[in-house]
Amino acid sequence: MFRNLGEMLVLFGAVARALPRLWRERWKVSEQLFDIGNASLFMACVLSLFIGGVLSLQSGPVLVENGIGTALGQLVAIAMCKELAPVMMSILIAGRVGSAMTAELGSMRVYQEIDALRTLAIHPIHYLVLPRVVAIGVAVPCLVVFSNLVGWLGGAIVAAHNDRIAVPWATFFMGLRQGVDLSDVVNGLIKSFFFAICIGVICCHQGLTTRGGPRGIGRSVTKAVVNSLVVILILDYVLTRLLLPFDSAFGH
Amino acid sequence: MTAPSSNHGLPVSVRGLRKAFDGRVVLHPLDLDIEAGEIFVIMGPSGSGKSVFLRHLIGLEEPDAGEIRVAGEKLVPDAADPRHRLAMVFQSGGLLNSLTVEENVGLYLTEHRLKPPAEIAAIVSKTLGLVQLGPADAAKYPDELSGGMRKRAAIARALVVEPELVLFDEPTSELDPLVALTIGREIVNLNRRTGATVVVVTHDRDLAFGIADRLAFLAEGKILALGTAAELRASPVPLLQQFLAAEFK
Ligand SMILES: Nc1ncnc2c1ncn2[C@@H]1O[C@H](COP(=O)(O)OP(=O)(O)OP(=O)(O)O)[C@@H](O)[C@H]1O
Ligand SMILES: [Mg+2]
Numbered sequence: 001m002f003r004n005l006g007e008m009l010v011l012f013g014a015v016a017r018a019l020p021r022l023w024r025e026r027w028k029v030s031e032q033l034f035d036i037g038n039a040s041l042f043m044a045c046v047l048s049l050f051i052g053g054v055l056s057l058q059s060g061p062v063l064v065e066n067g068i069g070t071a072l073g074q075l076v077a078i079a080m081c082k083e084l085a086p087v088m089m090s091i092l093i094a095g096r097v098g099s100a101m102t103a104e105l106g107s108m109r110v111y112q113e114i115d116a117l118r119t120l121a122i123h124p125i126h127y128l129v130l131p132r133v134v135a136i137g138v139a140v141p142c143l144v145v146f147s148n149l150v151g152w153l154g155g156a157i158v159a160a161h162n163d164r165i166a167v168p169w170a171t172f173f174m175g176l177r178q179g180v181d182l183s184d185v186v187n188g189l190i191k192s193f194f195f196a197i198c199i200g201v202i203c204c205h206q207g208l209t210t211r212g213g214p215r216g217i218g219r220s221v222t223k224a225v226v227n228s229l230v231v232i233l234i235l236d237y238v239l240t241r242l243l244l245p246f247d248s249a250f251g252h
Numbered sequence: 253m254t255a256p257s258s259n260h261g262l263p264v265s266v267r268g269l270r271k272a273f274d275g276r277v278v279l280h281p282l283d284l285d286i287e288a289g290e291i292f293v294i295m296g297p298s299g300s301g302k303s304v305f306l307r308h309l310i311g312l313e314e315p316d317a318g319e320i321r322v323a324g325e326k327l328v329p330d331a332a333d334p335r336h337r338l339a340m341v342f343q344s345g346g347l348l349n350s351l352t353v354e355e356n357v358g359l360y361l362t363e364h365r366l367k368p369p370a371e372i373a374a375i376v377s378k379t380l381g382l383v384q385l386g387p388a389d390a391a392k393y394p395d396e397l398s399g400g401m402r403k404r405a406a407i408a409r410a411l412v413v414e415p416e417l418v419l420f421d422e423p424t425s426e427l428d429p430l431v432a433l434t435i436g437r438e439i440v441n442l443n444r445r446t447g448a449t450v451v452v453v454t455h456d457r458d459l460a461f462g463i464a465d466r467l468a469f470l471a472e473g474k475i476l477a478l479g480t481a482a483e484l485r486a487s488p489v490p491l492l493q494q495f496l497a498a499e500f501k
Binding site: 104107108111112113115116117118119120121122127 | 307310311312338339340342344346347348349350359360363364409413
């Protein structure tokens, strides 16, 4: 457990040191970005629409009963951009993209492809890990922006069309405009960036240390996804706590 | 990447090399000198540690004890930027399954930006020609090739490096006798043309005696015999004599 953690830190260090080579590997990064987008955009859209909707559905009736239906937009938007979009998008990427990365690197490891790269003096970290970690680090925050927009839309649709809530479209977005700062969105983006780097490093590390044929690959994938989820949720609390002093609501 | 431009073979010296996996000793302390520019063949029964030994020579395994010097310099394991051009053909080929044959063969040149793309394409198709793979094969993925074709593609990938030391692990094990013959000739050609040091691991006695300048017989992690073809044939080691005499009657 602690050995893994140490190895992951070493891997992260190696990736950070390889960053100056990023321009050389730009095509590999864009290839990865394309794959990630392909694998996750549609899912992200559906997921966010429903998350926004259910937020409205759960909190809308309570707010309306208490006569503060105008706050619904703000509530949905804050919940979405500060918490749900970053966490849900990271979970989605861990399951959809991280697992595939572990499987790919794991099979390269098991079938001696990584050894072959090394005999060609091609560093596996430069060639394989760097583009993947960078691509995830770029993709997840972008997905979070997208998810925010779709989630807000989902919340507004439910708010307007559910009879027990019936907060009109304009009121919803008015509340949203007044209640949400740019800093709230940025807060979520910062969190999602850290989640993304963790997913990338955990999944690549797990792939590179795979042993034991096809079954070993399966084990690695499961471990990579589970570890990513645990780390995301723990890190979520820690980062939220650390970012609290910069929170707009905190100053008011 | 600063690869020396002159072509010459590299000498290898192995001193006290020992390796155990999970407590089971695979290589007993082992000393060996491979001279610059020679074709050195290692023969031996299956499981005797030949592949493990070869992996040490290119820095894929770290010895438990002892050291390996290539051209007098200690080999750094996991080197990303070696001072010498080394290449290895794996027993299983070791091609990257997500790249086409062409991309695999050109990988060394493209990744290290050694040549412009047009020139790389020319070198790749010429090298594939040497191992008798045509343009139709070049566009395929490794899992669409036969075992022997994969092996030949792997050999092409090693040739492209223009190595100063090249290691072959069972280069002819999946090839029909005629292709095995061409591969054997190509290994000799490579050695004559570039002066590269060549280390070949093989069970194929014809290949071994046909191309070797010197041979070693490795069994149970120890070198039991070492010398020229004639010296090995005359060696009194019983296991080696059995190995050489084994025939279907
Ligand atoms: N990574 C490893 N972990 C544990 N044991 C290993 C490992 N690699 C090789 N071995 C063991 O080392 C011994 C020698 O293996 P090696 O692959 O060198 O044999 P070989 O001489 O190449 O045989 P063959 O001619 O069949 O290819 C075998 O018993 C093998 O089980
Ligand atoms: Mg072997």
